[in-house]
Amino acid sequence: MITTIMKWVSIIMLLLAMLQFRAAGGQLLLAIVVCVSCVLLVRQAVRAGRYSWAIIFVVIAALFNPVVLVARSASSALWVNALGLSTFLIAAVALRPGRRLTVLSITNRSPRRESL
Numbered sequence: 163m164i165t166t167i168m169k170w171v172s173i174i175m176l177l178l179a180m181l182q183f184r185a186a187g188g189q190l191l192l193a194i195v196v197c198v199s200c201v202l203l204v205r206q207a208v209r210a211g212r213y214s215w216a217i218i219f220v221v222i223a224a225l226f227n228p229v230v231l232v233a234r235s236a237s238s239a240l241w242v243n244a245l246g247l248s249t250f251l252i253a254a255v256a257l258r259p260g261r262r263l264t265v266l267s268i269t270n271r272s273p274r275r276e277s278l
Contacts (some may be wrong), residue, residue: 165202169254172199176247180240193228196246200226206257215257222246 175192200223207215225242234242 165199165206168195168199168202169250172196173247173250173254176243176250179243180247190228190231193226193231196226197223197228199250203253203257210257212257215253218249219253222249 172195175195179188179192200219203219204216204223207213207219222245226246
């Protein structure tokens with residue numbers, strides 16, 4: 163749940179950054195939100211066994227590192243924000259959390275249910 167929320171907050175913030183919406187301390191806030199979202203998505207991708215997605219989000223987290231902010235020109239910042247936005251949009255569709263099975267599905271002998 164928190165991963166999905168952070169994913170969509172990152173998409174909104176990256177979209178605002180792409181539209182050149184500037185706020186005081188906005189670059190640092192953007193870096194923190196995107197980096198935290200990437201860490202959560204790395205965890206979700208590893209649990210799902212999608213290691214290529216995990217590597218992609220580690221690279222995105224390195225680009226938006228809030229500890230060591232890298233000074234970028236306006237055009238390179240636009241490209242990095244576009245890369246992050248497109249990655250998060252694709253991940254919103256491709257990386258959906260798996261369905262959690264209930265305890266009843268373990269004991270129920272109904273063939274319609276999935277077992278653990």
